[in-house]
Amino acid sequence: MLVFAAATIKELGSFIHGHLPLPKFDSGLVVTTYKNKEVAFLVTGIGPLNASHKLTACVTEYNVSGVVNIGIAGSFDLNSLGLGDICVAKREIWPEFGLVTDDGIQARGLGFAQAAINGEKIWDVIELSPELASKDLGVFLPMSWSRVISLTVAGVTGAQARARLLRQKYGAHIENMEGFALAYVCILRQIPFIEVRTISNLVGSRDKKDWNISLALKKLNSIWPTFF
Template sequence: MNSPELQNVPLFAFATAMEFSKVFPEDSSKAESQNQLIPLSGPFQGCFACILGVGILDFSAGLASLLFNCKQTNFKISAVISLGICGAYPDRGLSLLDVVNVSSDRVGDLGCEEQDGSHTLWDKSILGGNCCQAPAVIQKMLVALPQVVGATVNCCTGTATTAVERVKNMGCDVESMEGAACFAICQKFNIPAFQIRAVSNIASTRDKSQWKIEEALEKLHKCICG
């Protein structure tokens, strides 16, 4: 892993094997490689991907372990790009299947519940990398995407009341279960991080019949791979 040709490479990070396989279908046979560097082929030859698990804990532990191992072997990751789906909060100007650049994120349910039922959040926003730091393979596309504010949650929104509260507290546009974890871990390793997501559902009253997961991942594939 420390040969000269494998230095300064981008790493595409996924929560699930399904997301990885849909975005990079030509490499789907490698989707069983959990928490490992997966070499990509085709137009992304020379780049790597990884599948880390769903949620803040698994994603954080997996990414931190992987980046630490890379550092120990002098294998330099130039940037981490988190790819996947997300839910869009109502009335934030987003529609199903939109692809967005999540430029800042925060843990949206870390804090305490007050006596009146309101929530006080402890976590602060974490910024993603500047577009000028982005790898050449995604830089133009990243600049062209709408920038949005993310909320990373342990429990996905399931009611309109929760959606309203989260937007009011954080001014967030979309929610995921890993975004802030990616930004936070990469900050510790001094590696620029980016987050590109496709909207698969509206984060409000939970109605799985309205979800567009397959279509969102196809849209993300076309956005990333052209």
């Protein structure tokens, strides 16, 4: 079963619109069949805690062949990744894990990694393999979709100074609130994972001219043919 996971009903609804009737997400999860494929649509709720909780429950109950995270995200530079652009995460970073010092957060400062897979420790970075995952799932990811470095945060960046700091330290292209958590659940279980997002805003700005959520949601709908 292929699972499409998004933080909100609005994001999943925009992805599904015109292709399937919008189901009732009473439990946050709907399982159905489309073109002889068993698929599921999962509303995780906003933030890394909700995301990991909901996806863990899903993969525990069902035989999940792959997970695709669909959603919107902020861009650190609208000149290179503009409003409405589609991107694929090639790396997920959790910048809030570790020891907080006067020089910032040090991921290895506590000395305890989050996990270890095949002897390799996971600290604050998960390297993703979208091309390999897409091959495993039998789908094609257009090269016109930028491959990006993504930051997952519990608190959205609303200040330009913090946005500059995060971009400089991590070389990030986008900011989201669920990607690392979903990737973490999948990597621990060796489940293929793809994260596809559309750009809704400039990270760090609250100026309306730097936001276009409706465009980002509309662009989510154009992702559907890639998977079906």
